[in-house]
Amino acid sequence: MALVGNLEPPYYAVIFTSIRTNQAEEEYQELNDYISNLAVQQPGFLGMESARNNIGVTAVYWRDLESIQAWRANAEHAAAKKIGREKFYEAFHTRICKVEREYGWTKPKE
Amino acid sequence: MALVGNLEPPYYAVIFTSIRTNQAEEEYQELNDYISNLAVQQPGFLGMESARNNIGVTAVYWRDLESIQAWRANAEHAAAKKIGREKFYEAFHTRICKVEREYGWTKPKE
Numbered sequence: 059m060a061l062v063g064n065l066e067p068p069y070y071a072v073i074f075t076s077i078r079t080n081q082a083e084e085e086y087q088e089l090n091d092y093i094s095n096l097a098v099q100q101p102g103f104l105g106m107e108s109a110r111n112n113i114g115v116t117a118v119y120w121r122d123l124e125s126i127q128a129w130r131a132n133a134e135h136a137a138a139k140k141i142g143r144e145k146f147y148e149a150f151h152t153r154i155c156k157v158e159r160e161y162g163w164t165k166p167k168e
Numbered sequence: 169m170a171l172v173g174n175l176e177p178p179y180y181a182v183i184f185t186s187i188r189t190n191q192a193e194e195e196y197q198e199l200n201d202y203i204s205n206l207a208v209q210q211p212g213f214l215g216m217e218s219a220r221n222n223i224g225v226t227a228v229y230w231r232d233l234e235s236i237q238a239w240r241a242n243a244e245h246a247a248a249k250k251i252g253r254e255k256f257y258e259a260f261h262t263r264i265c266k267v268e269r270e271y272g273w274t275k276p277k278e
Contacts (some may be wrong), residue, residue: 059222061185061261062219062241071183071265073227075171075217107185109219112169114228117183143273151171152270153227155181155265156186162261163253 062105062160069104069121072156075115076080076150080113086146093138100129119157172215172229173272179214179231181267186260196256203248210239225255229267248273 078086097103097118102125108116129135142150159164188196207228212217212235218226230236239245252260 060224061187061259063261071181071263073181073183073217075227077171107183107225109221109222109223109225111219111221113171113217113219115217115219115225117185117225117227119267143275147275149171149272149274151173151270153181153267153270155267157263157265160261160263162259163257164259165253165257 059108061162062107065104065119065157065160067157067159068159069119070123070126071155072101072118072120072126073153073155074114074116074118074150076116078110078114079146081147082145089138089141089146093135094141096132096134097129100132101125110157169218171272172217175214175229175267175270177267177269179229179267180233180236181265182228182230182236183263183265184224184226184228184260186226187258188220188224189256189258192255199248199256201256203245206242206244207239211235212238212241233264 074154092105097106104121106116106118119163120129150158207216212231214229214231216226216228218224230239252276
């Protein structure tokens with residue numbers, strides 16, 4: 059996974075943090091991949107950065123609040139969230155944020 | 169690490185994403201712990217959530233922009249960022265975001 063750079067504020071970030079149950083790892087990965095691929099195809103999707111060890115921290119970037127609302131209303135996404143609550147997660151937290159500024163750095167080639 | 173919940177928007181999130189070099193893992197962990205403990209003691213610090221596997225994704229929550237600016241001006245933090253660019257990171261990206269809404273979920277006890 060690469061970093062997401064070169065976006066132009068203002069835009070939105072959804073920060074999703076979670077604690078997994080220790081159940082159903084393979085099923086979780088499959089559904090996660092499926093839903094991530096679906097998100098990428100949504101209008102207004104700008105990028106996603108995600109990591110997990112003790113907890114999972116995912117940032118998904120969207121053009122505007124309307125794009126986030128449309129994704130929230132997506133039926134397959136809603137069904138996946140229901141399965142998430144039933145099987146995959148002990149807890150999660152979602153934050154809707156307006157990105158105001160950003161900057162990046164890449165190591166210069168030697 | 170637990171999730172950070174129960175904060176009251178509006179407040180700020182700094183999303184820091186990074187790719188590590190494959191150098192100096194022990195030194196990286198030590199400096200990371202030292203700087204994280206320093207951040208926790210800053211005025212306006214509200215919480216931190218962090219994970220790393222292929223990339224690192226860290227969200228640090230702050231009361232306001234002034235708190236973020238004060239942390240950026242901290243001399244030990246600035247010195248750590250210099251070492252980060254020299255040794256620890258191939259690339260990183262920082263986003264300053266205003267958290268507008270949030271909600272959480274915890275699995276009910278059975």
